[in-house]
Amino acid sequence: MASASRPASTRLASGSDATPRRPINRAPLPWLAAALPWVSVMAMSLFTFSPVIASAPVIPPLAFMTLLAWRMLRSGFFPIWVGLPLGAWDDLYSGQPFGSGIMLWSTAMLAMDVIDERFLWRGFRQDWLAAAVLLSAYLLLGSIFAGIAVRYPLPLTIGPQWLMTLALFPVINQLVAMLDRLRLLPLRRL
Amino acid sequence: MARSRDLRPGYSRRAQYGIFTGYVIAVVGIVVGLVAFGVSLYNPGAFGFARGAASDVAAPVGKASAVTRKSGRSLIAAIGAYFETGHQNLELTREIAGARASAVSARAMADENRRLKALLQIVDPAQPPVASAWLIGSTAASARRYAIIDAGSARGVHAGQPVRGAGGLIGRVVESSPGTARVLLLSDPDNVVPVRRAADGLPGFVQGLANGRIEIRLLTMGNNPLHPGDVFVTSGSGGIYPPGVPVAVVATPRRDGAEGRLAADPGSTDYVLVLPVYKADAVAAMAASVKAAGPPPKEDN
Numbered sequence: 441m442a443s444a445s446r447p448a449s450t451r452l453a454s455g456s457d458a459t460p461r462r463p464i465n466r467a468p469l470p471w472l473a474a475a476l477p478w479v480s481v482m483a484m485s486l487f488t489f490s491p492v493i494a495s496a497p498v499i500p501p502l503a504f505m506t507l508l509a510w511r512m513l514r515s516g517f518f519p520i521w522v523g524l525p526l527g528a529w530d531d532l533y534s535g536q537p538f539g540s541g542i543m544l545w546s547t548a549m550l551a552m553d554v555i556d557e558r559f560l561w562r563g564f565r566q567d568w569l570a571a572a573v574l575l576s577a578y579l580l581l582g583s584i585f586a587g588i589a590v591r592y593p594l595p596l597t598i599g600p601q602w603l604m605t606l607a608l609f610p611v612i613n614q615l616v617a618m619l620d621r622l623r624l625l626p627l628r629r630l
Numbered sequence: 631m632a633r634s635r636d637l638r639p640g641y642s643r644r645a646q647y648g649i650f651t652g653y654v655i656a657v658v659g660i661v662v663g664l665v666a667f668g669v670s671l672y673n674p675g676a677f678g679f680a681r682g683a684a685s686d687v688a689a690p691v692g693k694a695s696a697v698t699r700k701s702g703r704s705l706i707a708a709i710g711a712y713f714e715t716g717h718q719n720l721e722l723t724r725e726i727a728g729a730r731a732s733a734v735s736a737r738a739m740a741d742e743n744r745r746l747k748a749l750l751q752i753v754d755p756a757q758p759p760v761a762s763a764w765l766i767g768s769t770a771a772s773a774r775r776y777a778i779i780d781a782g783s784a785r786g787v788h789a790g791q792p793v794r795g796a797g798g799l800i801g802r803v804v805e806s807s808p809g810t811a812r813v814l815l816l817s818d819p820d821n822v823v824p825v826r827r828a829a830d831g832l833p834g835f836v837q838g839l840a841n842g843r844i845e846i847r848l849l850t851m852g853n854n855p856l857h858p859g860d861v862f863v864t865s866g867s868g869g870i871y872p873p874g875v876p877v878a879v880v881a882t883p884r885r886d887g888a889e890g891r892l893a894a895d896p897g898s899t900d901y902v903l904v905l906p907v908y909k910a911d912a913v914a915a916m917a918a919s920v921k922a923a924g925p926p927p928k929e930d931n
């Protein structure tokens with residue numbers, strides 16, 4: 441679904457293309473519509489600069505969750521190669537060995553493609569389930585990669601982080617939906 | 631959710647190639663990631679320049695949030711205080727009585743120390759700290775434990791220098807860029823610190839467990855002489871950390887060694903001091919001798 445051609449309804453109408461309640465001479469700002477998803481994922485990567493100085497992995501991988509949420513909400517928005525630039529950006533801040541993010545994010549995008557192919561019609565629960573599988577694999581592989589980098593297996597300390605990640609996914613999804621509405625606000629006068 | 635994209639956009643060659651190229655780049659991304667991961671395994675500092683530049687860019691965000699962290703913590707502490715005022719009061723009164731007594735004796739000891747030093751004409755080497763900095767962030771989502779401080783090579787911070795907070799040792803610098811530096815925290819499993827028990831000098835070392843706790847292992851064999859509450863300080867051996875900096879407190883003794891808490895929790899620390907390497911020449915000599923000895927013989931296990 442091309443974002444530009446989509447009606448910029450600010451509220452959920454009954455039909456998908458129901459009459460939007462906006463003046464006909466208004467359209468979304470093109471740069472906002474194009475940039476907000478990228479900026480939101482990159483900003484989430486910056487969360488390592490958050491007030492929390494953690495002594496254990498406690499914060500969910502928010503950037504990756506945001507990417508998945510965008511991918512599920514607007515499946516055509518991000519190009520399939522998005523894992524290369526955004527994963528590299530995340531690696532700069534995450535503390536994982538450089539490259540693990542690129543690899544995992546690219547693989548996740550391909551996996552989402554397979555999921556799209558296999559399960560054509562999904563409700564939110566199925567989306568959540570798919571995200572749970574991907575996020576679990578992401579956390580597990582991420583901690584294994586970090587363990588390889590220190591040359592011996594780390595104790596698996598991702599339990600609390602894992603639970604929090606799965607529980608927080610709907611929240612992130614809501615946040616992304618809000619951003620999406622913000623993104624398509626009809627601010628430009630034609 | 632409806633199916634979104636059609637992967638067969640008719641006869642347009644351009645559209646077909648576009649989709650195909652997307653997949654090629656995605657697979658190339660995986661390969662690039664693998665290669666970069668391999669490189670960073672063999673040379674962990676390989677992408678340090680990029681990380682350094684990135685944290686330089688984001689440093690103002692971190693500085694702002696460090697201020698928020700401090701005030702946020704005090705707010706939570708203020709709320710929490712209401713619930714335990716009574717017995718906290720009692721406890722503090724008792725503690726103050728004890729502290730007063732020990733403060734008097736400490737002052738006497740410091741006096742004596744000064745006089746003795748003057749007598750021996752020992753000049754305190756007085757290594758001034760390299761820099762003082764904010765702790766502006768940490769890797770909260772990864773299994774590795776790094777923190778980032780807002781002082782870098784422009785202010786003389788270099789890899790290897792120890793970092794301490796008011797409560798005790800925080801870690802050591804592993805990478806520095808002009809404006810920021812990356813600190814390997816004590817709770818990272820890669821960080822091993824030689825320590826001794828403050829009371830009697832029992833030697834051991836401290837290693838991170840990656841879950842916020844640390845493991846204290848003793849160099850001596852036999853009965854485990856550790857008790858909850860024992861304080862361990864740096865011993866100065868190894869030449870990186872200056873001796874006498876608090877590192878850990880024993881929480882639960884085990885069959886060999888103990889599990890401990892950090893003396894200085896990075897989460898409740900805002901300002902840290904970067905100290906010079908304690909015996910830089912000794913560290914350099916040791917590294918040179920290790921290099922001269924060649925790689926260690928292969929272990930067969």
